[in-house]
Amino acid sequence: MKLLRRLGSFLLIAAVLAAGQAVGDATPDRNHQLRPFAVAGDFGTDVVGRDFAVRAAAVRCAAQLKIGDEILETQGVWIVVKLRLSARTEPVRIRYAAVRDASGRIYETTDRFEQYLVSGGRNIQPGLPIEGEVAIEVPAASAGDLTLLVASTYVDHRVDSMAEIPLPVSDVSGVLANPAPTEVLAPRAAS
């Protein structure tokens, strides 16, 4: 009887420990807890984050970019997205834009030329939206399934909002077969 009671106590302690371990394992890890607040929205509509709103107004792909007099080639394909950016209640700068492919790889805007629109170079006042294009290099195989990511944070995106907009990219092979340089629209006041 005494042995049985001891065994019972032992089993009870083991069960409590196992339950504790299970609770610990089931809770999200630190990286998951700190992830950005994803704000998903449709292409062509305003997607509203904590301090900004972004609309992906158009998207195209290109084999070459024409920046000033320079032609920029790529081993993959250029994704050129037209953005409309606005501030919500106070001035904001957009410091991050990227695309995520189907495998989860994230490609940020290129720094092969200045992209003031999404590198914090434009101070956007509430009520005065701006627009312009950004260019991102991706492997051609990734171009079919891309999600645009936009944030006002620069490198530390933890627990702040990040807009996620699926991009309808088509005709990658056509563009690569007949490469023609395309210009990138510089930031300007949105109409």
Added chain:
Amino acid sequence: MRGPDSLGRGWWRRNVWGLVAVVPALALMVYAGVYSDLEYWQRGRPVQAPSAADGSAEFAGLRLRLVELAPTTELKRSATAAFVPPEGVTVWRAVIEIESPDPEKSPGCTIVLEDRAGNRHDTEAQELTKARVPLANCRPDTDSGGPAPVSGRYRTVAHFALATGVDAVAVRLSFGSFDLAVRYVRLSLPR
């Protein structure tokens, strides 16, 4: 689990208060876990300092009064050419009178304009980069040819870009942060 005790009470009856105490103990544990973050967040929120009924305020060792808050078309692009704001943009000017015991040592400030909807606008609007505007920082503006402050009284002038049709109602001045908290004073024109 032993049988009934000398008073004839079973396990549940003997431990009822302990079980009841688990609930507040759990609540206390959760609160203790988030307390420091909560306090940090609350201390980081801007705090409004009081201002007098006539629209003036004593703040950061200065006496501050808003004397003008109105749209302006008088900005210059160069010494001779007038500045024309982009389409759909109205330039607002805020003039703040400052009395300082020692203007040379007046602290620098940031000035933010508040519109009727409560949105805030800063003095670094992209729309005004081509205009010649004085630095709006609560310090005597002697470098750009302004008069030297007489008897410790001078003016600081701030310019803002607002969408045409949006009304400004007040300005907020802050002089940096003290003990973590950002304090600001809100000045509006006396009615």
Added chain:
Amino acid sequence: MLAAVSVTTGRGQLSRRLFRGLLDGVAPQLRWVLIALVLAGTALFGGLETAPPKDKTPQFAVGVPVDGGPWRVEVIDVRLAGDLPPLHRQDEKNRWLYVTANVTITAHESWTLTSKMMRLSGVEGLIAKEPSDMVLYRDKRVIRRLHPNMPEKVAFFWEQSGDAPVPTTVTVLVLGMTYRGDSFSTELQWRANEDPSGRVTVPVIDVRASRGATPSPGTSPSPDTSPRVSASGRPGATPSVRTSP
């Protein structure tokens, strides 16, 4: 350590006393028995050995990829050059030492701090430990960002003092990072490894006489109409008039 804790806090004192009490309660001579066991056990296999020297960085040949964690680097060559406009030397007597490499980002996202990828060893008179610039061969531009799964041929530039001896060989250390937590946080991040992931010893090609072989970087182009970031006023700054650039 334990003693220090027990002096400053009552709890440390208590736990130490508890531990001591338990140890002495179980077996007063236990600690001596344990020490004797360790000595006897190791003696059977030749006793305690001196720790091997710390530097275990593996040697790689030129052209062989070195896995640094978030990047994979294949060193191609190392060259020595004079003036390479628009790269700017602190002194005209100084030289450029640059490593050409194929770099692949193996992390899942674009990598911006490319100056953390490599260091030089065995070179005297480097102005800075980190490379001052990285140039993309594809369009001869100074860049700082590379993208996952899109290998590029790039050059890393170091400025060497003109007074220092001209190096004939250099050792390129490819640094590494590990995606892990640390003692303060369980948050997983790319954190720098203490030891480099690999070393590549390369003869230096002196191209100061021939200019053709250099990547001669240009300035970054920008769209025609795009404005510059204005140098804006900060509170407390000297008052002045802000004009357009």
